[in-house]
Amino acid sequence: MPESLHPDVRALPLFSQIAEDSFQALMRGAYVQNFPPHVELIVEGETSDFLHILLSGTVELFARWNRRETTMALVRPVSTFILAATVKDAPYLMSARTVDKCRIAMIPSQDVREVFDQDAVFARAVVTELAQCYRAVIRAQKDLKLRSSLERLANFLLRRQRGCGGAAEFELGMEKRKLAHLLGMTPENLSRAFRALAPYGVRVEGERIAIDDQPALVRFAKPDPLIDAPDA
Amino acid sequence: MPESLHPDVRALPLFSQIAEDSFQALMRGAYVQNFPPHVELIVEGETSDFLHILLSGTVELFARWNRRETTMALVRPVSTFILAATVKDAPYLMSARTVDKCRIAMIPSQDVREVFDQDAVFARAVVTELAQCYRAVIRAQKDLKLRSSLERLANFLLRRQRGCGGAAEFELGMEKRKLAHLLGMTPENLSRAFRALAPYGVRVEGERIAIDDQPALVRFAKPDPLIDAPDA
DNA sequence: CAGATCGCTTGACATTTGTCAATCGTGCCT
DNA sequence: AGGCACGATTGACAAATGTCAAGCGATCTG
Numbered sequence A, B: 001m002p003e004s005l006h007p008d009v010r011a012l013p014l015f016s017q018i019a020e021d022s023f024q025a026l027m028r029g030a031y032v033q034n035f036p037p038h039v040e041l042i043v044e045g046e047t048s049d050f051l052h053i054l055l056s057g058t059v060e061l062f063a064r065w066n067r068r069e070t071t072m073a074l075v076r077p078v079s080t081f082i083l084a085a086t087v088k089d090a091p092y093l094m095s096a097r098t099v100d101k102c103r104i105a106m107i108p109s110q111d112v113r114e115v116f117d118q119d120a121v122f123a124r125a126v127v128t129e130l131a132q133c134y135r136a137v138i139r140a141q142k143d144l145k146l147r148s149s150l151e152r153l154a155n156f157l158l159r160r161q162r163g164c165g166g167a168a169e170f171e172l173g174m175e176k177r178k179l180a181h182l183l184g185m186t187p188e189n190l191s192r193a194f195r196a197l198a199p200y201g202v203r204v205e206g207e208r209i210a211i212d213d214q215p216a217l218v219r220f221a222k223p224d225p226l227i228d229a230p231d232a
Numbered sequence C: 001c002a003g004a005t006c007g008c009t010t011g012a013c014a015t016t017t018g019t020c021a022a023t024c025g026t027g028c029c030t
Numbered sequence D: 001a002g003g004c005a006c007g008a009t010t011g012a013c014a015a016a017t018g019t020c021a022a023g024c025g026a027t028c029t030g
Helices: A004-008 A020-028 A081-088 A109-116 A118-148 A147-162 A176-182 A185-198 A214-221 B003-010 B022-029 B081-088 B109-118 B119-146 B149-163 B175-182 B189-197 B214-219
Strands: A031-035 A041-044 A051-055 A059-065 A070-073 A079-081 A096-098 A103-109 A169-173 A202-205 A207-213 B032-034 B040-042 B050-056 B059-065 B069-074 B080-081 B095-098 B102-108 B168-169 B202-207 B208-211
Touching: A004 A020, A004 A041, A004 A051, A004 B050, A020 A109, A051 A081, A051 A109, A059 B119, A070 B119, A081 A109, A081 A118, A081 B119, A103 A109, A103 B003, A103 B059, A109 A118, A109 B119, A118 A147, A118 B059, A118 B069, A118 B081, A118 B109, A118 B119, A147 A169, A147 A185, A147 A207, A147 A214, A147 B149, A176 A185, A202 B175, B003 B022, B022 B109, B069 B175, B081 B119, B102 B109, B109 B189, B119 B149, B149 B208, B175 B189
Parallel strands: none
Antiparallel strands: A031 A103, A041 A096, A051 A079, A051 A103, A059 A070, A059 A096, A169 A207, A202 A207, B032 B102, B040 B095, B050 B080, B050 B102, B059 B069, B059 B095, B168 B208, B202 B208
16 A cells, blocks of 8 residues: 555544554555446445545445345545444445545455454554444434434434535535435435425525525424434 | 352353453442333433443333434343443433333443453453444344335344244234334334234234244245344 | 436325324233 | 223324326536
8 A cells, every 4th residue: 555645544533543563564455446436345245354444535335125225324535434344254234336436445354353452552443433333323223213304304404514614505415316315215205305495494506505594494403412413 | 249240241242251350340340230110221411421231121222302202222131231332431322211120230431441441352342242233233224224114024023033943933022012113113003014914924912923924924024134134 | 419318306196104093902909 | 890001903094205207407428
């Protein structure tokens, strides 16, 4: 793996505190690969030979069953994915595909487990990361089971707005069809849901969203830190 | 904490391999408490001062939002819960209540984090346990997003059957209303769903279930190891 | 530039799921 | 025994969500 990529990776919470030789041990076996859009990187059920680190581009984690498919999450750089399968040395539960052009570093799972056993600081980082992932999924599950699709969309917009700096106008950052599957609904329904939020001051122009009456939307969405906080 | 309880706790995957003095360090600050049924042990949003270990009885993990409530999981002895909040030292995302009379051991979160930093074997066990929890929630999420309520019930029955030893007749092991909330539906709907499975040989008598035509139910449910396996 | 492709939108309709109210049955208490 | 409380069930209805088909509009491509 080229030295030039180290800084970005090194800055990840997973690696930022670990000893230099641990980091080198991880990077030694790693390599970087470029992928075109819409490539299936991982097929659920396969064994997890690598920890993946997304350096640029967007990756979609999704799952299939009985000819149905749903989006589980969108991964943005710079971050890792499929850590749980790596540490458990178990088959992937989700598939992954590139959304656009992606640059991805891959660290052999074996190396991750070895460094984990030798470097207590890395071990702590892995646990923190895993706990964070776990809590994120719990939040998603609460979102799914406790809210209607309209409420999910409203809260998603508020989260996204905050993530984009809090301005009244911001970008969705993904295709509407992906958003629909992420929120657990059909594209048709998402379209209708956007219109249903118009009375709360939500305007849509392509991937650009404007929230004219933020307080009204908040009153409707009732965001909750235990579901919507970036981390809590 | 009484010595007599150690063996059960010691046998947990989380503790079975760790050094004796690590184990003693964890048990030193621990204490055991008995709770009557329907007691709220944990309120989501509070800080997590203890790692809980269920010694006997059943605990329900649930979540609330906007006057709605849903069951997230049922915990059976002997196992731990709320590990993620403990290691992250973050607020609980779920509430917990006793279903029946429960005996629960509580280890100060601070001790867990300290032993984690000193005992690499324990660290590895925590990571494995967390990864397992994570994967369980991912499975639950796939179940929710990819299946109808009828399919969820059918697959639940097959999982439960296997968990009970595989006999054609077995116990549900929980109230139907709890099952309904666990599967993400209303009790009324669960009732109708049971009737809808009658053509596949599902008979219901109180909490007792009989599956007369297992192959037919399997054909309908299409169980998938990546969703329904106890561990994979 | 024309045609094709693709994603988004819209309307009509079907299915699923939830809500409300009433009833039934069981276990428990007095 | 009577009656009460509670969970399960059922039916009628309403709301939410999905499906299918058509059309629109932007972008890509030959």
